Amino acid sequence: MDYFNYQGDTLFAEQVALSEIAANYGTPTYVYSKATIERHYHAFADAAAQHPHSLVCYAVKANSNLAVLNILARLGSGFDLVSAGELRRVIAAGGDPAKVVFSGVGKTAEEMHFALQLGIKCFNVESVSELHRLQEVAKSLNKKAPVSLRVNPDIDAKTHPYISTGLKANKFGIDILLAAEIYRDAKQLSHIELVGVDCHIGSQLTETQPFLDALEKLLALITQLRADGIALKHIDIGGGLGVTYDQEQPPQPSDYIKKVVERLKDYPELELIMEPGRAITANAGVLLTKVEFLKPGQEKHFAIVDAAMNDLIRPALYSAWMNIVPVVIQQNLTPQTYDVVGPVCETGDFLGKDRLLAIREGDLLAVRSAGAYGFTMSSNYNSRPRAAEIMVDGARSHLIRAREQWQDLWRGEQLLAD
Ligand SMILES: Cc1ncc(COP(=O)(O)O)c(C=O)c1O
Numbered sequence: 269m270d271y272f273n274y275q276g277d278t279l280f281a282e283q284v285a286l287s288e289i290a291a292n293y294g295t296p297t298y299v300y301s302k303a304t305i306e307r308h309y310h311a312f313a314d315a316a317a318q319h320p321h322s323l324v325c326y327a328v329k330a331n332s333n334l335a336v337l338n339i340l341a342r343l344g345s346g347f348d349l350v351s352a353g354e355l356r357r358v359i360a361a362g363g364d365p366a367k368v369v370f371s372g373v374g375k376t377a378e379e380m381h382f383a384l385q386l387g388i389k390c391f392n393v394e395s396v397s398e399l400h401r402l403q404e405v406a407k408s409l410n411k412k413a414p415v416s417l418r419v420n421p422d423i424d425a426k427t428h429p430y431i432s433t434g435l436k437a438n439k440f441g442i443d444i445l446l447a448a449e450i451y452r453d454a455k456q457l458s459h460i461e462l463v464g465v466d467c468h469i470g471s472q473l474t475e476t477q478p479f480l481d482a483l484e485k486l487l488a489l490i491t492q493l494r495a496d497g498i499a500l501k502h503i504d505i506g507g508g509l510g511v512t513y514d515q516e517q518p519p520q521p522s523d524y525i526k527k528v529v530e531r532l533k534d535y536p537e538l539e540l541i542m543e544p545g546r547a548i549t550a551n552a553g554v555l556l557t558k559v560e561f562l563k564p565g566q567e568k569h570f571a572i573v574d575a576a577m578n579d580l581i582r583p584a585l586y587s588a589w590m591n592i593v594p595v596v597i598q599q600n601l602t603p604q605t606y607d608v609v610g611p612v613c614e615t616g617d618f619l620g621k622d623r624l625l626a627i628r629e630g631d632l633l634a635v636r637s638a639g640a641y642g643f644t645m646s647s648n649y650n651s652r653p654r655a656a657e658i659m660v661d662g663a664r665s666h667l668i669r670a671r672e673q674w675q676d677l678w679r680g681e682q683l684l685a686d
């Protein structure tokens with residue numbers, strides 16, 4: 269079931285017409301569906317609940333708007349994060365630090381200090397140097413830091429090379445072949461408590477097998493560690509489940525998690541942690557944009573819209589294909605093929621290429637599946653204020669982030685004194 273549906277000729281988010289949102293809040297604007305976020309969270313959490321202990325830790329980087337985090341926190345979600353900024357967002361949104369896992373290859377001492385004081389669930393440690401820094405910070409606070417090593421299982425996630433993270437050639441995690449020895453050394457550290465093991469092999473995976481292969485490697489490590497007297501409490505399988513942008517047919521979250529739970533039957537004492545990001549928010553959002561100009565050309569026709577690569581960088585960065593649909597279907601227009609491009613001064617500033625659309629200047633378009641890695645990756649390039657964000661809940665729409673004002677563009681900047 270899709271909460272973004274046409275009613276008559278008009279595209280709705282739940283029970284609100286996107287044309288009404290554009291009229292009320294302007295464009296470009298991100299629009300999210302609360303019911304979709306909730307449904308996707310439940311798909312993971314309910315399937316995982318078949319295991320004795322489990323926790324969904326939503327990956328904050330996918331969409332970190334406070335309202336999004338608050339919806340998830342109310343459902344009982346934990347959070348996977350990669351910076352003190354994300355941790356502060358989680359706290360501001362009412363999230364529970366005891367359900368936070370902290371990933372990332374470059375945690376600063378200040379970030380460790382802040383997270384330790386808050387009492388987070390664990391640090392997903394990605395290198396030996398990080399482990400030693402954490403030991404020092406924990407010692408200075410007279411606390412024990414809960415640690416899960418993020419291992420790199422050297423598995424091909426079969427996704428875009430820029431978003432593959434579990435290969436030896438990637439910067440992430442600790443080589444799984446070295447992990448047992450590092451756990452043994454870590455056990456000697458006075459202010460480290462070994463609580464788990466973690467991996468995250470990439471994003472937008474459309475097959476279950478690489479996840480299951482990684483799971484096997486993690487379980488083998490857990491067994492080996494047990495023999496060494498190190499009993500871990502949890503296994504964190506990361507995020508990475510793909511969504512449908514075009515023709516992809518990724519596994520349903522419930523089917524994927526069911527397989528994991530099945531495999532963990534012999535490990536009832538292990539808590540199962542998941543870190544889904546995209547699978548929860550991508551298809552819960554669209555980017556609403558207006559056609560400014562139609563520009564015919566010899567080789568190409570361009571639809572120049574008011575959203576650009578600074579608002580949604582995925583097409584420019586990964587050549588990602590995202591569906592672009594009219595908000596109001598124009599029955600009487602002949603469709604034409606357009607490159608849908610923004611006003612930014614870069615050739616790479618496109619949202620979609622060669623799209624068959626029946627549109628006029630002034631019409632609205634919706635870029636689908638933009639709820640994850642959309643707003644969070646946006647910037648002010650070309651001094652463009654960042655878009656507004658709206659949450660639809662049934663028949664109501666709520667402004668959850670105001671469009672940036674002109675002054676926001678130079679906040680914190682100073683002229684030189686004479
Ligand atoms: C450590 C970690 N966990 C979870 C995620 C979430 O990934 P996804 O949005 O693909 O589920 C990411 C991003 O890829 C990540 O780096």
Ligand SMILES: N[C@@H](CCCC[NH3+])C(=O)O
Pocket residue numbers: 329431471472582640641
């Ligand atoms: N930002 C990427 C995914 C990377 C995930 C971060 N580890 C995307 O839009 O597809």
